[in-house]
Amino acid sequence: MTALLEINGLTKKFGGLTAVGDASFKVNDKEILSVIGPNGAGKSTLFKLISSFLRPTHGEVRFNGERISGLAPHIVARKGVVRTFQETTIFKDMTARQNVVVAHHLQSKASLLGHYAGTLTARRDEIDFHESAAEILEYLGLGHVQNEVARNLPHGYLRALGIAIGLAAKPQVLLLDEPFAGMNHDETMKAVEMVRGVRDRGITILLVEHDMKAVMKISDRIVVLNFGQMIAEGTPAEIQSNERVIEAYLGREDQEIGI
């Protein structure tokens, strides 16, 4: 398999604190890779480094062989690495559909001026975006709430809407920030199916997550962080039997894994 995303010696220091220290791993094309670790392990920082919302102190992220760390987030998104956000970061005062339509920005063939003037290309763009948005919303089970203002939607829908926004950007790699946080068992299982579905559309997924059960179920491979250091990398089965992981993380919370 080819490595789509390469993380080489990625390090981020905040003052004297090393949030992420020398992390190196690869994300293969069309796999689901999860990054796990106890609270404060540096998962979120790693996530921001990969999506270029933060600049690394050392090291780099390569996408398709090209260095993307240090670029502005919107450029990284344009290249095909798109992140979603923890919790409910959406455009609250727009309807679900408007959220997804506006997120098609990168597919726009017309320039901003063209959109202002309402050229033929711009109007065709708008039609395409609405069609594609309707399809994405339907796919993620949001079809029946597409005209609701986003701030009125229940929690579970918002999470799906966040993923819909990410999908609208037509990424090659979608970074999901704790997609299962705060969900009960049934909701999580539904969300797991949803994320699998996204991968089946040909999108590589890198997710950061707390929910061990979901992670074990969904991941092709897992990377474990502890205190900013990468302590293990492997398939779910390998991670479950890894001594260091059990010691650092799973040993304390083995009931939670439920295996």
Place this chain on the structure above:
Amino acid sequence: MAVGAFLLTVFAVVPWLIHVSGRWDFYYTLTSVALLSIASGGVWLTFYIGRINIGQGAFALAGGYVSAILVTKYGFSFWVTIPLSGLFCALLAVLIGLPILRLRGVYFAMITLVLTEVARLAALALPITNGARGISSIPLPGELSIFGLTIIPDFSTIGNVKLAFYYLATVLMVVSFAGLYRLVNSRVGHLCRSLQQNEELASSIGVNIAYLRVIAFAISSFLGGISGAIFVAISRSIYPASFPVKDSVDFMLNCFLGGLGYVFGPMLGTLMIYFGWDLLFTTGRFQLLIYSAILIMLIVTLPNGILSLPLFNKREADK
């Protein structure tokens, strides 16, 4: 329908009413309202990308000076200076905006507030602006002709200059707001809204937020600049104190009062604030107290502006 009625009112009914009643002073008042609402429309656009702009006075002043200097010192036609002063302000906004638009909320508001004062002090200090004496006895706008065809006659040959300025200001107001309306209802406007609601999310879907912010700020300042230029042509003079901080604050209040969610909010807000203040003139020394109390009440009870009243929204649905 509503648009037609509005245009008819502005361009025909109002002049007719003034003609019948003989209240010629209303032309001056309404011209001011039109110009102030153009500048407020600009401020409204910065609100639309989620920034509180209390610096429009600076751009109105800059635009006024550009026009005054070009006309008096370099002999430019006034008509050419309108777009030039707007473009000058837009350029200025790009230069200032690039660093300061990274700030949000109250920090951006404070910097823009300072801008107005900086503009006043700069006008006092720079040699080209003639310091505190300002620039006065600016000639009336001359003739505008293209290929020998007269489009607008020389203002000094027009019997009724007030009416001429009224038409100039209202035509520009209609054009500006039509432009803003189009912007808000195009994809550009949707992107601006996405910026207002969440800049990080907007950049995660590939929106170049820095670029979009600067564009919006430049358009805003362009509108401030052209309104300043025309103000100067009307009063035929400009001083460093022509656009004080109070004006900057008023531009912002106009937007609040009309409604930040409605593109025509600043127009209505300007009209209400301007006339509201004048109507309260009879209350003498209580004028400011009553005026402020009403403003506070309106902002508390109608946080989304006057245009959020059901009365207006029903009309919008009819359109």
